[in-house]
Amino acid sequence: MTSEPTDGIPLRAWWGRASIGAFVALVICTNIAAITWARLVLSSPETLLVLSSRNRYLALVLGTDISGAAYWLIGSSRIAVAFVVCHLAGRAYGDQILALFVKYLGVDEPTIARLRAGFTRADWALIPFFVGSNIVAAISGIQRTAPARLAALIAIGLIARLALIQWLANIFNEQLTDAINVLQKYSWWFVGGSIVLVFLANARNVRRP
16 A cells, blocks of 8 residues: 655555665664764774675774674675665665665766666676665666575675675785774874765755755
8 A cells, every 4th residue: 555655755565664764774874884983993893884884894894803703794784784675665666766866865867877777788797796786776676686586696796795805905904904003093083074074975965956
């Protein structure tokens, strides 16, 4: 049953509403991580990955004392949860969820058009390669990708991404250690700069027509 629209989006199903609520929560967590990452990577790298498992955070935590198990379990779970949430939102709301990405998250329409075209031609490659992309996840929902196929492609993408970052962290271990040492000295300066950057980014997105 379709409920009354909220902000132009009809509420088609309880799990559709839940996916929107979960997505908002994930965005809030990502913003918290974007502000506090310079402190959390030193004091609680596991918490940082729970808040956000962007590539830069995955790489930075490998320069700390985080365990390999925590890196793989938390990192893969956080990315997978975000993908599933956006996939469900895409299934529930179709193209309207992509309109929200354009309006509030700073994603431009040409990028979405290119990803949709690529998805149509080779979803088997696009999903693993962009396993951390909210847009690709939503498109997979819009296109009704079969759950079993989706799970397999997500798993391939997660293993490849986390293994590649871990391999690169080993190669550039000295540089990674230097970056952690800089953070230990100037972490509060990074936090202050991050607050400004997050505020400006969100203000720009809110003002988008």
